Amino acid sequence: MRVDRAALDGVLLFTPTPHRDDRGLFTRTFDGTVAARYGLDPAAFVQDSQSRSRRGTVRGMHGRSGRGEAKLVRCARGAVHDVLVDARPGSPTFGRQMSVLLDDETFTTLYVPPGLLHGFQALTEQTDVCYRIDREHDPAEDLSVRYDDPDLGIRWPLPVSAISVRDLSAGSWARLRRRLVVFPETR
Numbered sequence: 001m002r003v004d005r006a007a008l009d010g011v012l013l014f015t016p017t018p019h020r021d022d023r024g025l026f027t028r029t030f031d032g033t034v035a036a037r038y039g040l041d042p043a044a045f046v047q048d049s050q051s052r053s054r055r056g057t058v059r060g061m062h063g064r065s066g067r068g069e070a071k072l073v074r075c076a077r078g079a080v081h082d083v084l085v086d087a088r089p090g091s092p093t094f095g096r097q098m099s100v101l102l103d104d105e106t107f108t109t110l111y112v113p114p115g116l117l118h119g120f121q122a123l124t125e126q127t128d129v130c131y132r133i134d135r136e137h138d139p140a141e142d143l144s145v146r147y148d149d150p151d152l153g154i155r156w157p158l159p160v161s162a163i164s165v166r167d168l169s170a171g172s173w174a175r176l177r178r179r180l181v182v183f184p185e186t187r
Contacts, residue, residue, distance in 0.1 A: 001034050007098040008086050010113035012038055014072075015106055027107050029074060030132070040111065045072065045132040053080075053122035053129070056161025060119015061152075061170070063087055063143040064135075068114025072132040078124030079103035081157050085145070087176065088115035095177075097152065102129070117145055121156045144170035 004013045014034065018027035032042030051059060060083065063069075073082065085097045102108055102120070112118055120129065144167060147154065151173040 001028065001031055003034065003038055006084075006100070006110075007093070008084055008096060008116065009088075009091050009093045010111075011084060011098070011116070012040075012111040013100065014109040014111065018107060029107055029109060030072065035111075038111075040070075044070070044134045047133045047136055049131045049133065049137075050076070051129050051131075053127045054162065055122055055125050055127070056158045057122045057127075058119065058147045058156060058160050058163050058167070059121075059129075060147055060167065061085060061117040061145045061149075061154075062119060063115070063117040063145075064138075065141045065143055066138075067135070068116075070114050070134040071112045071118070072109050073102065073112060073118070073120075074107065074109040074130050075102040075104055076128045076130050077104050078122065078127035079105075080120040080122055080127055080129060082110060082120040083118070083154055084110075084112060085117040085152060085154075085173075086115070087117050087143075091115070097154065099154075117143070119147060119154075121158060121160070123158065143176065145173050145176055146170045149173045 002015045006013055016027045018025045035042050080102050082102050083099045086093045149172055
């Protein structure tokens with residue numbers, strides 16, 4: 001399994017090596033020993049979730065207050081344009097964003113440390129995204145910023161075909177930045 005550090009502080013990309021033959025393929029999508037070498041506690045991930053989206057759907061930009069939330073994200077079916085924004089006030093990459101293609105060809109898993117906003121756009125007709133999260137979900141801690149916030153200027157590769165009412169009513173990046181403490185220092 002190859003592990004790459006991404007442009008935002010603390011973000012990692014885990015890319016396995018699929019074994020292919022005439023039956024199809026087999027790949028390990030997570031390896032706790034490898035994760036531990038990079039400072040992650042495999043046992044800390046306590047909740048798995050999955051979303052299914054159609055082409056053009058945008059989900060995000062979501063984060064969590066309090067201690068934040070670490071997650072492992074991978075695309076099990078199809079492909080997504082995955083976007084992260086660093087919302088950690090003390091981070092050397094605060095306010096910066098990055099994007100990565102996650103798909104069912106490379107099987108790359110994205111490690112998102114606590115304190116980042118996360119969102120994606122489905123690039124294929126049926127797209128399944130799997131999340132492994134280090135804390136149980138608490139709706140009272142949900143944070144969100146509009147997917148089309150002009151201060152962020154996120155470039156989505158496709159016209160947006162679907163988005164939730166919740167995401168359409170999300171606040172601005174400027175409003176989130178004005179909060180005294182968005183996320184704790186997690187480095």
